[in-house]
Structure formats: structure tokens, C-alpha cells
Amino acid sequence: MRVLIVGANSGIGNALIRLIQERYRDAHIYGTWYQSYPTNLEGVELAHIDASNELDIRALAEQTGDLDWLINTVGLLHIDQLRPEKTVTQFDADFFNKNIKVNTLPSLFIAKYFRPAFKHNRPAHFATISAKVGSISDNRLGGWYSYRISKAALNMALKTISVEWQRSLPQVCVSALHPGTTDTRLSKPFQSNVPEGKLFSPQKTAGFIVDRLEKITAENTGNFWSWNGEKIPW
Template sequence: MTIPSHIVVIGGSGGIGHAIVQKLLSLFPNALVHATYHRHEPSFQAPNLKWTQLDITSSTEISQFGLQFSRVDWLINCVGMLHTPEHGPEKNIESIDGQFFLRNIKVNTLPTLLLAQAFFPAFKVSPSVKLAVISARVGSIEDNGLGGWYSYRASKAALNMVVKNLSIEMRRRLKQATVLALHPGTTDTELSKPFQTNVPEGKLFNADNVALDLLNLIANSTPSDSGQFWDYRGENIPW
């Protein structure tokens, strides 16, 4: 494995994102870690950690952020939404709201494409690029047996297509790149909080363990794995 020296974590203030930032600093003490937050800057600091505020729904902010980097080895996108204070995921077609659907696409789908575009010049300089995105098993079309959650499922299914497409273009244009969609498992964060009562015993994971699992997968992946959708154990999830 090539040790990364320049790492970007998008959404480092979220439950999983924050655990990933902390684990990265202990696994790669010589790397520079740039992490973004949205509403509140986390109090956690380290000499080789830099926080930047970024609204992932702003294409201007994304492209300006990308311009700050001359080289990036790993980019991990941990941003995501399932519910807002006004709106939960849909149980039926009566609860469909167009604005909520589009908000899911703006937060869960489009940013990864814009990040790949903004960081492409910085990726070109790296000897080993990892672009990893946290998706969700419920974005799998084949695995969908329960229905519901229209906006979240559709936004993650579209994200998965973005990841697959990027992996195909990168295979041609950036042979040292590995592009992955990762499912963390149900993890104890703000995102899953309203739905934790239905989680079977032992199946609600701690963000620190999930972060370690996902970072091990990213570290051990190679360009021949590019375009895969893996769960936290490294098992393939059908698209």
C-alpha cells in the first residue's frame, strides 16, 4: 500500500466522518488531513489537521475548495442526509414532497460528481488515488425488498451510478485510481437515531469501529477493485 500524505475528508463533522478523521490521524501520523464541516466546526484539533467550512450543495464552494489543493491521495466523502427537522423519509407515496426529493439529490448524489471534477487535477499528481464515498445498502435496487424511503433510496442509487461511471472514466484517464462506494452498516449517529429501535440486537455499530473497517478497506483496495459497492466487511452488494 502507498501511504497517503494528502487526505481530504468531506463531512468530517458527522458521526462517521468525525470518527474517520480521528482514525486517519492515528493511522497516518505524517499525513496532512483536510476535513470539512458544514454548520459547526468540531472542537477536535491536531497539528496536521485543517478544518474548512463547506456547504456541499454549493458547486461554487466545491470548485473553490478543490482549487486549494495541488495534490490529493485520498478523498473520502462522508456527507449524507436521510431526514430534515421538517421531513422524514417517506413511508408511502402520499408523503412525497418534490423539494425534499431534490434536497436528497443535492446532498447525497451530485456532490460526489462535483468533487471528482474539482479534485481531478490534484488526483493526477498522486501516485495512488482513492476516491471513497459512503453510500448505503438501501440504494441497491436489487436488494430493495421493503420499499419506502423514496428520496433517500433514489439519491443513493443515483450516487452508486455516479461511482460506477467515475470508476470507468478513471480506468481510462487515471489508472492509479480506485473509486469505491461503501456501506457502513447501521451506525449510531444523528442520521440513524430516529430509526434505531428497529435495529436487531448487536447490529447497531459504533462509529469508531465502522471508521476502522472502512479505512482498512480503502487502504487495502487496488485499482482492480475500482467500481465496487462494498459493505463494511468488504462484501459486494449488488447494484
């Protein structure tokens, strides 16, 4: 099995790599890192990329060859002192553009350049970690404008890629995945309101994700999956 995890040092991506190594001992795994190098990984081919940079994604696609699983785990919710908006009066164009850049663009660049990696005609997965707050129909609480919008746009991108690839790459299952609230740098400032038992370790979340990918095939392409296996309405 040949795997690429974009974001090998994200809390979730790092746990995914270690779980895949455990479950698939012969897996050839590629990973990417951006600002922080993952020091805890062995036997992984690591590339330094900015996932929002088209040229970096193009160069990566030239290095990795055929893939069975490609999972994009890169994401942004807050930066330095900038937190998700509580009200639209806090909306800031730079923060919005950063969310789109990190949460939306990379999956589009990946789909653009990794088509040849899936031409092998074996069942394959292209999945991106999205977030339930990107569901338009599930939006009951409001707030978090930039993150919500960037994940909703990501979801539309993935759905649209799935429709196109049903024709051109019919063996590939394209998915948006909601990991559940997971104890990572991204969720740290927002963990106090999480109900007991609902803050998952990255290892637990990685288990949900790998279990889901093992269960679904190209027949299930174009869906938004929750950690518990339920479909989330777009």
C-alpha cells in the same frame, strides 16, 4: 499521505479523521464542515463549505493540492420534521430535491474539480459513503423513496466516474461504501429496530472503512462495498 474528508463533523467523517491520524501519524489531513464546526480535531486544515455548492467545491479543490485519499461522508436522511417516506403518497418534491442535493450532487462536483489532485500517478482512493438501501437489486422492503433514489443515483455516478477514470486516472480506485447502521445523528430516529450488535459506533465503522481502503486498489475500482468487505450488487 494527503487526505481530504468532506464532512469532518459527520459522525462517520469525524471518526475517520481521528482513526487516520492514529494510523498514519504523518498524514496531512484536510476536512470540511458545514453547519457545525468540529471542535474535537487538532492538526486538521478545516474549510467551511456547502458540499452541494459547485463554487465551494471548486474553491476547495484549488486549496488542497494532491490527494491520496478523498472520502465524501456528507449525507442527509431526515430534516427537522421531515422523515423518509413510508409510502409513495408521502412523496414530496422539496424533500426529494434536498436528498439529491446533499446525497448525489457533491460527489459529482468533487469528481469534476478534483481530477488534478489525482494526477500524481500514485495509488489513490476516491470514496463516498453511500447506503445499502441505494442498491436496486437489494430493495426488498420498499419505502424511503427520496433517500433510496438519491443513493442509487450516487451509485450510478460513482460507477460512471470509475469507468471514465479507468482510462484517464488509472491509479485511482473509485468506491461506494456502505457503513452499516452507525450511531450518528443521521440514524438516531431509526435505531430502535436495529438488531442487537448491529448498531456500530462511528469508531468501529471508521475501522471498517479504513481497513477496506487499505485492502483495495485501482484494480477493484467501480465497486459498492459493505462494511463487512462483501460486494453489494448495484
